[in-house]
Amino acid sequence: MSKKRNLRPEEIAMLQANACMADNWSSVFVPENFDIKYVSHTRFSGEVTLGAFNKEFILPGGLKKHAGLRHVTLHNCRLGDNCLIENVQNYIANYDIGENCIIQHVNVILVDGVSSFGNGTLVSVLNETGGREVPIYDWLPAPLAYVITLYRHRPQLISRISKLIESYSKEISSSRGSIGNNSRITNTGTIRNVRIGSYATIENCTRLENGSVNSREEEPVYVGDSVIAQDFILSAGVILSDAAKIVRCFVGQACHITHNFSAHDSLLFSNCAFENGEACAIFAGPFTVSMHKSSLLIAGMYSFLNAGSGSNQSNHMYKLGPIHQGIVERGSKTTSDSYILWPARVGAFSLVMGRHYHHCDTSDMPFSYLIEKDDETYLVPGVNLRSVGTIRDAQKWPKRDKRKAGLQLDPINYNLLSPYTISKMRKAVEVLKNLQALVGETSEIYYYQNTRIKGSSLRNGLALYGKAINKFLGNSLIKRLEGTAFSSIEEIWAQLQPTESRGKGEWIDLSGMIAPQEVIENLLRSIEAGEITSLEEISAIILDIQKHYYEMEWTWAYDMIESVYGVNLQTITAKELIALTEIWKESVVSLDELLYADAKKEFSLTSKIGFGVDGSATEKMKDFEGVRGDFENNPFVLAVKDHIVKKEALGNELIERLKVIL
Structure with missing residues (x-):
């Protein structure tokens, strides 16, 4: 100036x-x-x-x-x-x-008095009556919020983190507000105690009070018609418009909240999209989506969720008030008019259909269906592994990440198969085999965690989980060996050796970031001991953990390959490696064939109902193909067929390289 x-x-x-x-x-x-x-x-x-x-x-x-x-x-x-x-x-x-x-x-x-502009606001997430309050701040990453929310059994840890956030809030507190360069504010009501970044647009807004609009040139924030926001933080790239209302909320990067959606006491992280419905005390990890007027998300933790119209949960049971909570793990879907009575926990990449009242816990049964029949919950283990929709979701999420390069608050892992989900599958296989042993392999119904499993579903689940485990471990092995011409088995042993000591043991999903539990435990112990003294240091360590994901993944896979297949990778032979490659090829191709068959259902006669309304059967077919295309030329179908060819070629190429040293 x-x-x-x-x-x-x-x-x-x-x-x-x-x-x-x-x-x-x-x-x-x-x-x-x-x-x-x-x-x-x-x-x-x-x-x-x-x-x-x-x-x-x-x-x-x-x-x-x-x-x-x-x-x-x-x-x-x-x-x-x-x-x-x-x-x-x-x-x-x-x-x-x-x-x-x-x-x-x-x-x-x-600005009236001294304000922290929404920083330090306590958000009563998951439990509306308190007990899991998260103090929000400008740069809150989802993994840290996950820890603050769920690790209440470690009061010293929560106290240390809360004090760091309190210190940051005091540091940025001021009796003066700011409006960044190139911002536009038009036709707006009251703006009180709000800090506004550069390139923000606020128009036709009703009221903003006690908050931060962290807009920047690369990711401008838009706040539009009739919006009311109180005690809030909006991260870069947020769109908040069309009479949306938020109270005591953190809104992560590139979130879209529009069309009368209302939320209070909620954490909404990167790339979430909310319209029409309502959220109350939710922890919405990256890519949580709810678009329908009658949908209510309440007291739940989600990520990569797609909530169907009329999705609802209940957390009070008319007893001690709204104290119950639920967790729907990553990648799940709730169908139209689905209902879950909390407390409950749904495994990763599951489909919830119908109304469920029995407090089920299917966290060790990923990629499953939960279907209501005669007021009972039926569990279909692993069936989502053959679903076209699951694969399409995994492909679309990275493409829909609207965040710009540079400052990305939330580390996001998009992988369907990871040490996290494969560990769950191994537990699922053990559980299902134990049920068979206890009840008998010919039983028609098995009972697990307040759900029912049909005998045919159990056997099918075992087969699907087995293929997925083989696929992931084979992927890891082949990735480790690709692109190298071996002249001796010793070279292979050397290349297979992990380069990262971290990664062994259990892995966890911290709302989008998949990491070894031991690594996270080390971070938390350092915070408790006072060795980490700033929020910036915590965020830097979290991003470093994400950066080294694949090295740590191989460390985990190395041990798992030895455990699952009974081999020693320090002395493995070329013949054994060829056998493992053949197992991988069979699993990958058979899963792709199941996806191909599932995709074909989208082109069945039933799917063509409503096409060619006033014409003949031929015109119906032409109308359908004019809108949807034909099956064999569908982009996804072509991708599946191409995937089969490429994976077979990849496996064969490795086998040929290994034959040299037989």
Whole structure:
């Protein structure tokens, strides 16, 4: 900002002639080259510093307006160069306004007292009555929020993290607000105690109170029609519009909250999309989606969720109040009019259909269906492994990540198969085999965690889990050996050796980030011991863990291959490696064939109902193909067929390299 000076007597006279007034003209400061003609009907109160007015704005529709002040009251404000501020009904108080900002037709913008701008706000996530409060701050990553929410059995850890957040909140607290460069605020009601970043657009908004709008040039924030937000933080790239209402919420990067959606006491992380419905005390990990008017998400933890219309949960049971919570693990879907009575836990990549009242826990049964029949919950283990929809979801999530490179708060792992899900599958196989041994292999119904499993479903689940385990372990092995021409078995042994000591044991999913539990435990112990003294250090360690995911994954897979197949990778022979490659090929191809068959259902006669309404069977077919295309040329079908060819070729190529050293 250029050097400022007091107004000259003749300038004061000209301003007064332009219907301007000041409590004390000596407290108004302007740049050396200052053009009086662009200031009219303005009142100055307290200390006010103005910038130059050299720019002409072209507004939507082509209207031109020059930077300046018209019909506005400024109290204790500092303006950057080339601001256009006009028609402020009440006043703007205690704000630093950046360059090239437009503020038009607003009621009031003020900071009253000292504010932390939403930082430090306690969000009563999962339990509406308290007990899992998360203090939010500008750069809150999902994994850290996960720990604060769920690790209440470690009070010293929670206390340490909370104090770091409290310290940050105090550090950024101020009696002055800020509006970043190139921001636009138009036709808006009240903005009170809100810090606004650069390139933000706020238009036709009703009320913003006690919050931060962390907009930036690469990821501008948009706040639109009739929005009400209170005690909030909006991360970069957020769109909040169309009468959405949020109270005590953290909204992560690139989230879209529109069309009358309302949320309170909720954490909504990267790339979530919410419309029409309602959220109450939820922890929405990355890519949680709810788009329908009748949907209610309440007291639940989700990530990569797709909630169907009318999805609902209940957490009170009419006893001690709304104290129950539920967890729906990553990648799950709830169908239209589905219902879950909390407490309950649903395994990763599961489909929930119908109404479920029996507090089931299927966390060790990923990729399953939960189907309601005659008020009972039937579990179909592993069946989602052959679902086209599951694979399409895994493909679309990375493509729908709207965050820009650079500052990404949430580390996100998109893998369907990982040490996390494969560990669950191994537990599932053990459970299902134990059920067979206890009840008998010919039983028609098995009982597990308040669910029922048909005998045919159990046997099918064992087969599907086995194929998925073989696929993942084979993928890891082949990836480790690809691109190298071996001349001796010793070279293979050397290449198979892990390069990362971390990764053994159990893995966990921290709302989008998959990591070894031991690695996370080391981080938490360091926080408890006071060895980590800043939030920046915690975030840096979390990002480093994400960076080394694949090295740690191989460390885990190395041990698992030895355990599952009974081999020693330090002395494995080429013949054994060829046998493992053949197992992998068979599993990959057979799973792809199941996907192919599932995709074909989308082109069945039933799917063609409603096409070619007034025509013959031939016209029905042509209408269907005009809209949906034909099966053999469908992009997904072509991708599956191509995947089969490539994986077979990849396996054969490795086998040929291994034959050299037989």
